[in-house]
Amino acid sequence: MRLLPYFDAYAIAAQPRERMFPGAAYQRALAGGQAGNYPVLLVDGVVAGVWHQRRQGRRTTVTVEPLGRLSGAQERELREQVDRVGEVLEAGPELVVGKVTVGPHA
Numbered sequence: 001m002r003l004l005p006y007f008d009a010y011a012i013a014a015q016p017r018e019r020m021f022p023g024a025a026y027q028r029a030l031a032g033g034q035a036g037n038y039p040v041l042l043v044d045g046v047v048a049g050v051w052h053q054r055r056q057g058r059r060t061t062v063t064v065e066p067l068g069r070l071s072g073a074q075e076r077e078l079r080e081q082v083d084r085v086g087e088v089l090e091a092g093p094e095l096v097v098g099k100v101t102v103g104p105h106a
Contacts, residue, residue: 001043001077003051003062003085006105007036011047021047024067037104041066043074052100053085060091065100 004011012035014020021029025047031037041049041064049066062082070078079095086093 001041001074001081003064003081004040004042006039008040010042011040012036019046025049028065028067031104038100041078043070050100052102053089055089055091058091059094060086060089061094061096062086063096063098063100065098 011020011029014035017030017033017035018026021035025040029035029038029040029047029050038050039052040047041051043049048068049064051062051064053060053062055061062085064078064082078097082093082095
């Protein structure tokens with residue numbers, strides 16, 4: 001389980017795209033077939049969702065939109081990843097699992 005940022009080399013260079021972005025991930029995480037315009041949630045090395053972080057003062061909210069059901073173990077791993085984002089940003093992290101409403105990076 002990893003949260004990859006915008007324009008991460010792993011997601012951009014992955015070929016064939018259909019294997020890296022299976023099913024709904026192909027439509028949701030690619031902007032017109034172009035990788036990198038959304039930060040992605042990786043599960044077992046493939047894209048399984050998108051995410052977005054919004055900082056407000058000393059807090060950051062990380063919204064994760066999984067494209068399938070996460071197991072209990074995967075939810076714990078996701079929490080660890082969000083905590084790591086907060087640590088890097090030196091901000092208190094909050095995890096929200098739900099729809100990412102922002103569009104692709106321009």
